[in-house]
Amino acid sequence: MTYDDDTLMAYADGELDPQQRAAIAQAMRDDPAVAAAVARHQALRGDVFAAFAGILDEPAPQRLQAPLPARVHDLDAARSARDALRQQEQERQERQQRRHRAWPRWGALAASLAVGVLAGSLGSGWFGAGGELALARDAGGALSARGPLAQALDRQLAQDPGSGGIRIGLSFVAQSGAYCRSFQLGGSSGLACREGGHWRVPVLADSGAAAGDYRQASAQLPPAVLDAIDARISGATLDAAAERQARDRGWQAGPARQ
Known part of the structure; x- marks a missing residue:
């Protein structure tokens, strides 16, 4: 038989x-x-594999590799990141409590305090990049935006580049009908809501970012700020067109939302 x-x-x-x-x-x-004939084919096969062995072991060129998927930043992703941070912090606290079971009861409670810090313990969060006062307390002790921060909250859109160490993030309508906006001020992040013609700041926390290190929208909001947003937001955040309309109307509050 032939083959x-x-x-x-x-x-x-x-x-x-x-x-x-x-x-x-x-x-x-x-x-x-x-x-x-079979021996010839086997020898040829061995020569071919030997010639290309080095090339087959090399990684594919960067231009031929599939591009990495684009990263999408949204409020849900930020909430997931916050929950992960909370879980890590809870585990850290549990380890610390196991190490210090002999501490008095008040010591254990102090060790379990949440990481998010308010403006009262932040030094750099009171001033803009130019040294102008950006936050102040009123007679009742509530924080309000002043100077460059108030101006940025009035006029700056989320898509605008930051100015004077201030960057605006999310904008939304609160359940009360008032407009609220998140912001980054130097190394701090906060939430401001329009009340009585002023921007009240119910929460300000260390964002963990150096001054000028702007992050997109809600990607790196601290847990304390996300909690404040979740407690107030009604519906979705404003898109670019709705944000611009609200600014042009002077951030006038609408009726309270259920």
């Missing part, structure tokens, strides 16, 4: 079924010409 070159090459490459391989193996024993 064509394609069949003998398939035998050399190990691509035939057991019955075909057994038949050709018998033919090689019976016919030196068949054995010689």
